Amino acid sequence: MSIRVLFFATLAEATGLRETEVEASACPDVASIYARFSLRFPKLEAQRSTLLCAVNSEFARPDSPVHDGDEVAFFPPVSGG
Amino acid sequence: MFRLVHEPIDTSSLRNALVRPEDGAVVVFEGVVRNQARGRKVLFLEYDAYEVMALKKLQEIGERAGREFEIRDIGVIHRLGHMNPSECSVVIVVTAAHRAAAFDACRFAIDEIKKTVPIWKKEVYEDGEIWIEGAL
Numbered sequence: 001m002s003i004r005v006l007f008f009a010t011l012a013e014a015t016g017l018r019e020t021e022v023e024a025s026a027c028p029d030v031a032s033i034y035a036r037f038s039l040r041f042p043k044l045e046a047q048r049s050t051l052l053c054a055v056n057s058e059f060a061r062p063d064s065p066v067h068d069g070d071e072v073a074f075f076p077p078v079s080g081g
Numbered sequence: 082m083f084r085l086v087h088e089p090i091d092t093s094s095l096r097n098a099l100v101r102p103e104d105g106a107v108v109v110f111e112g113v114v115r116n117q118a119r120g121r122k123v124l125f126l127e128y129d130a131y132e133v134m135a136l137k138k139l140q141e142i143g144e145r146a147g148r149e150f151e152i153r154d155i156g157v158i159h160r161l162g163h164m165n166p167s168e169c170s171v172v173i174v175v176t177a178a179h180r181a182a183a184f185d186a187c188r189f190a191i192d193e194i195k196k197t198v199p200i201w202k203k204e205v206y207e208d209g210e211i212w213i214e215g216a217l
Contacts, residue, residue: 008131009201010212050217054199057134073131073199079213080128080135080159080200081112081171081191 001025001068005033008075011051014043024068030055031062033072050077082156083139085132090158090169099154099174106180108187110173116166121206128161128170131199135159138198142190150186152177157190159200170202 002021012018015037027033030053038044053060054073066072082098092111100107114126143155152175159171173190177183194200195215203212 006131008199009129009203010214012129013212050214052199052217054131054134057131057137059197073134075131075199076201076212077215077217078195078197078199079202079215080130080198081195 003066004071006073010076011074015041030060030064084158086160087162090160090172092172095156095174099156099176104176105178106183108175108183110187111169112171114164114166114168118204124205126164127203129201130161134199142193146186146190151182152186
C-alpha cells in the first residue's frame, strides 16, 4: 500500500520528480518521507529550513502522521499573485 | 467564483458575472507581470501550482473575506503557465454595498493569496531563471 508524494517548484527541480509513491509502512509521518527522499536527492537537505508540507491538500507539520492512501506534498514558500 | 486557468484572464467577464443591482461598489484588482525584478530584466514568468490545494485555499480565502468584511461577493481567477510582461496573472473582484469593505476585502484577499495559496512563479531572464520563494 502506498502514499502519493508530490514535489513542486524548487523541490521538483531538486528531485527531478513531480509525483511518486512510497510504501506507507516505511513512513509513519511527513518528516520520515522527506528524510527518505533526502537520502536519494541530497539537494533536498538545503531546502529543509524553508520547507512547507501538506497532507491531503491541508498544511501539515513534519510530525503530522500519514496513512495509506494519503497524498503528501512538499514545496517552498509560496510566491503566487 | 474561484478558478485556476491556463489561458489569458478575461477580467471584465468576471466583473460582469459578479456584479448585481444591489451593489454600490466593485473593486477589481489585477496582478500583472512586471518586466523587471531584482535589478534584472524579466523576459517572462512561469507559474506553477498544486492545483487541488490552491483551489481549496482560494475558496477558503473567499469564505473568510465574506465573514470578516461586509461584502456581497468575491471572485478570484489565477492564471498558471507562461505569462509575458503586462499580462494579468491574477484578478480579484469584490462587490459590496459600499466601497470601504470592498477595498479592505480585496487587499485581504491578495495578501492571503501571497501567503497561503500553493502557487509559485519562476522569473526567466535573458541569462537564467529563478524560482521565487515567498516570505515564510
